[in-house]
Amino acid sequence: MFLNYLKNFFTKKIVKDTLLNVKHIESDGNIKTVGIIFDESYFYEKRH
Secondary structure (H helix, E strand, C coil), X not given: CHHHHHHHHHHHHHHHHHHXXXXXXXXXXXXXXXXXXXXXXXXXXXXX
């Protein structure tokens, strides 16, 4: 349980820090889709 807390904490920190480095692009159109890409190398435990 403690390890899951640490994993979630560090995952949120990594995502937050990564999103702060994203350059914003101004657009006149509406957003139609949003995607999230996860790098599996950050996760030690894999479920099948």
